[in-house]
Amino acid sequence: MAIKLKFCGGVRTVTGSSHLLVTEKSLILIDAGIFYGHREEFYSVNSSFSYKVHKLNAVVVSHAHIDHCGNVPSLIKRGLRCRIFSTSATRSLCRLMLADSGKIQEEDINYLNKVNKKLGLPFRQALYTKKEGEKSVKKFRGIAYGQKFKIAKDVTLTFVNAGHILGSAVVVLDIIEKNKSLRLGYAVDLGRSGLPILDGPVAPDGLDYLVIETTYGGRFHPPIVDAKEQFKNVINRTIEARGKVIIPSFALERTQEVIYFLNELLKEKAIPSVPIYVDSPLAIDITEVFKDNLAFLDEKTRTLIRMKQSPFEFLNLKRTRSRRESKVLNEDKRPMIIIAGSGMCESGRILHHLKNNIEDSRNTVLIVGYTAKDTLGDRIRRKERFVKIFGIEHQLNANVEVIAGFSVHADSNELFNYVKKYPDLKRVFLVHGDEDQSQAFYNRLINDNVPVYRPVQDEEVVLG
Ligand SMILES: [Zn+2]
Ligand SMILES: [Zn+2]
Numbered sequence: 001m002a003i004k005l006k007f008c009g010g011v012r013t014v015t016g017s018s019h020l021l022v023t024e025k026s027l028i029l030i031d032a033g034i035f036y037g038h039r040e041e042f043y044s045v046n047s048s049f050s051y052k053v054h055k056l057n058a059v060v061v062s063h064a065h066i067d068h069c070g071n072v073p074s075l076i077k078r079g080l081r082c083r084i085f086s087t088s089a090t091r092s093l094c095r096l097m098l099a100d101s102g103k104i105q106e107e108d109i110n111y112l113n114k115v116n117k118k119l120g121l122p123f124r125q126a127l128y129t130k131k132e133g134e135k136s137v138k139k140f141r142g143i144a145y146g147q148k149f150k151i152a153k154d155v156t157l158t159f160v161n162a163g164h165i166l167g168s169a170v171v172v173l174d175i176i177e178k179n180k181s182l183r184l185g186y187a188v189d190l191g192r193s194g195l196p197i198l199d200g201p202v203a204p205d206g207l208d209y210l211v212i213e214t215t216y217g218g219r220f221h222p223p224i225v226d227a228k229e230q231f232k233n234v235i236n237r238t239i240e241a242r243g244k245v246i247i248p249s250f251a252l253e254r255t256q257e258v259i260y261f262l263n264e265l266l267k268e269k270a271i272p273s274v275p276i277y278v279d280s281p282l283a284i285d286i287t288e289v290f291k292d293n294l295a296f297l298d299e300k301t302r303t304l305i306r307m308k309q310s311p312f313e314f315l316n317l318k319r320t321r322s323r324r325e326s327k328v329l330n331e332d333k334r335p336m337i338i339i340a341g342s343g344m345c346e347s348g349r350i351l352h353h354l355k356n357n358i359e360d361s362r363n364t365v366l367i368v369g370y371t372a373k374d375t376l377g378d379r380i381r382r383k384e385r386f387v388k389i390f391g392i393e394h395q396l397n398a399n400v401e402v403i404a405g406f407s408v409h410a411d412s413n414e415l416f417n418y419v420k421k422y423p424d425l426k427r428v429f430l431v432h433g434d435e436d437q438s439q440a441f442y443n444r445l446i447n448d449n450v451p452v453y454r455p456v457q458d459e460e461v462v463l464g
Helices: 039-046 072-077 088-119 130-139 224-240 254-267 281-292 299-306 323-331 350-357 376-381 412-419 435-447
Strands: 003-009 018-022 027-032 058-060 084-087 140-143 149-152 155-161 169-177 180-187 209-213 244-248 276-278 317-319 336-340 364-367 386-389 392-395 399-402 427-431 460-463
Touching: 003 180, 003 427, 027 072, 027 169, 058 149, 058 155, 072 088, 072 130, 084 088, 088 130, 088 140, 088 281, 130 140, 209 412, 224 244, 224 254, 224 364, 224 399, 244 350, 254 276, 254 281, 254 317, 254 336, 276 281, 323 350, 336 350, 350 376, 350 386, 350 392, 364 376, 376 386, 376 399, 412 435, 427 435, 427 460
Parallel strands: 027 058, 058 084, 084 140, 180 209, 209 427, 244 336, 244 364, 276 317, 276 336, 364 399
Antiparallel strands: 003 018, 003 460, 018 027, 149 155, 155 169, 169 180, 386 392
């Protein structure tokens, strides 16, 4: 029987990564990510599966971003019997991320059911609850980078560092059948060299096939050192004007990256000594996971933590867990830096900080991450004159600054260089990118005579 790869999700789009490897003896699912769309689409796409869940022999999770692991609890609810393999750091992060994802869904469904009650419509259910999200990690088996693990009769798994977020992995699957063997690599998502905290991505030897992301397949990031310089200047300008720097940030990786740079800038005395608030219980818990997983950090960060000079703990850094502590920040008129979620300003405590600070021209809203179209974060990034927060229009008088260089995704050049490490590839499959980005990267590879292919949703291709 031919070895096949089916593209079940995260093709021609960014979210919902999911791929099915079909061999003579096994069915292996690579990633079970949540697809983000409008509410109806969200629930219908994420609760339909084009394969029999109970027949899977193994699930492999590349990293703890919800668009890669967020649908694992749905699989469990559908009768998943097999184990889920990830790195041990990913396993720890998934406990927090999946609980948070369940909590967000419960809140959304509670709101929807209130509306449905009024309209006499039937009640709906979340894909899974906070508790179900949290519990699902019991099925995870955490393994180290470089460790070979037989996950099915004819498939061996190895993880190597993807350099994207803590614990992220390029998945390597060796498939050995009677008369053939092949090696498949899955670099979705792929990070960058030179990022703080993590080592750069590793390219495993001898791949026959490669599945690679294309989030920034047609873009080029500014260097990371420039991002740090820009960060310094924004802070200095705002503090000089006696304003606040408000940073909407993803709780996983971006917040730790921002804290890391703030610690460096303070040590270099490049910015004034002002209080820095991490106003996100999730980000605080995630930062603890970083401290518990030294083997997954780069040498510099590891050494700093061992020498009790952790870049995640310093005098100016304050953590606000409770809502009461968070609200106190509104009354405090001193210059300060506030980091809060969500990164795209769609929910969470950042909304209160924006509401309270966005009309004051002394303040700065600093966008450090991706903002999807039509989100509040995107409207702020585009400097719309008025933005709606909690249903009320606010005039956007604060400065808006954007730092693109903090990205944890490889850009077009970094993706290209990664692919070019494999002159003997039989085929490269492009996934995890919007049409324009994956098409741009496709053109670049085709012009260089790389055997490249852009699959469509639910397409099945034969390997070997
Ligand atoms: Zn990711
Ligand atoms: Zn992703």
